[in-house]
Amino acid sequence: MSEVDSGMSKTLHNGLQILELLVAHPQGLTLTEIAESVGVHRTVAHRLVRTLEAHRLCRRDRFKRISLGTGLVRLAEPVEQDLRTLARPLLEELTDLTQATAHLVVRENEHEVRMLMIVEPRQSRMHVSFRPGQVDPVDRGSAGLALLAAAPPADGEREEVALARKRGFAVSYGEIAPSIIGISAMVPGREVSIGLSLFEAPDEERLGRAVVDAAQRLGSLLR
Numbered sequence: 001m002s003e004v005d006s007g008m009s010k011t012l013h014n015g016l017q018i019l020e021l022l023v024a025h026p027q028g029l030t031l032t033e034i035a036e037s038v039g040v041h042r043t044v045a046h047r048l049v050r051t052l053e054a055h056r057l058c059r060r061d062r063f064k065r066i067s068l069g070t071g072l073v074r075l076a077e078p079v080e081q082d083l084r085t086l087a088r089p090l091l092e093e094l095t096d097l098t099q100a101t102a103h104l105v106v107r108e109n110e111h112e113v114r115m116l117m118i119v120e121p122r123q124s125r126m127h128v129s130f131r132p133g134q135v136d137p138v139d140r141g142s143a144g145l146a147l148l149a150a151a152p153p154a155d156g157e158r159e160e161v162a163l164a165r166k167r168g169f170a171v172s173y174g175e176i177a178p179s180i181i182g183i184s185a186m187v188p189g190r191e192v193s194i195g196l197s198l199f200e201a202p203d204e205e206r207l208g209r210a211v212v213d214a215a216q217r218l219g220s221l222l223r
Contacts (some may be wrong), residue, residue, distance in 0.1 A: 014038055015048050019068070022058060023109065026135065028065030066124035080106075083192070084117055086221045091119040091194070094214045098207060100198035101128040102214075105143035105184070107191035108135060111145045116192075128180055128197040142182030145170035145194040150186045169208040171201070185212040 008079040017038050017211040018188035022029065027038070056071030061075055084104070091102040104117040106134065138144035138187055139158065148157065149164035164170035171183040176197075183204065184195025194215040 011048070014040055014044070015052060018045075018048055018052065019057060019072075022066065022068045026067065028061065028067035030065060037106070037171060059187065071217050080116060085221070086193070087117060087218055088119065090214045090218055091117065094194070094196070094210060095119050095121045097210055098196055098198070100196040100207075101193050103184075103197060105147075105193045105195065107138065107147055111138055112136065113138050113141075113193075115143075128177070128199065136176055140172070141176040142170040142172040142184035143193045143195050145172060146184040146186045146195070149190060152189065167208060167211050171204055183207050185215040187215045187222070190219065190222060192218075194218060 021034060021037050023174070031045055031049060032042060034049065035042045038045065038048075039047070049058060049060075053060070053069070054068045054189055057075075058066055059069040060066050083106075087104045093103060095102040101120045101121065102119045103115055105113050106116050108114040112135050115132055115136075118132050120128075136144065138148060139161075142164075145160050145164050147160070147171060148161045149170055153162065160170060160172065169183060172182040174180060179199065180197050181199070181201045182195055182197050183201060184193045185208070186193050195211055196207060198207075
């Protein structure tokens with residue numbers, strides 16, 4: 001988490017720290033855990049959480065655990081609307097071409113990616129289905145691997161990341177869901193990837209080229 005300086009509001013800073021903390025703990029935290037993590041008295045943490053609750057940015061369950069609230073969705077909607085609007089026709093075209101589920105994934109933070117949009121094929125007998133908003137580790141699954149491959153080589157990185165850097169697209173097998181193959185490419189200039197999820201990939205190169213083409217076209221639209 002970032003440090004507060006003399007030109008910042010400490011109260012607002014602490015409130016934002018709580019939101020960042022809850023992003024990292026989707027299962028929720030107790031008020032005491034929040035106070036200890038942010039470094040404030042429990043009474044201060046209570047006032048901050050009550051304020052965030054009033055704006056529906058966090059909520060408490062029946063066990064008094066605190067997690068993110070639905071108000072964040074409303075705040076984020078305008079930020080990502082243009083991205084979704086531009087990406088949808090490309091994802092629809094990609095899924096019609098491949099008869100596989102297409103997805104748009106964004107980098108959530110240093111360690112995670114988030115499924116922003118899913119487009120399922122309209123005519124296939126069977127297809128993969130995911131929940132929009134799903135959060136996964138950045139180092140598991142083709143979407144995250146494609147994003148990691150855009151960075152310079154790093155010590156200890158997975159072989160799949162190095163291979164994705166060489167091929168221009170990443171491939172994963174059963175990492176997000178059993179028996180599901182993922183093929184993804186990063187959108188140039190953005191921490192966003194476009195990809196496919198499918199049960200079989202008899203021609204990885206052909207599918208990879210289709211994904212790369214869609215990602216590059218989206219990158220051009222976002223310039």
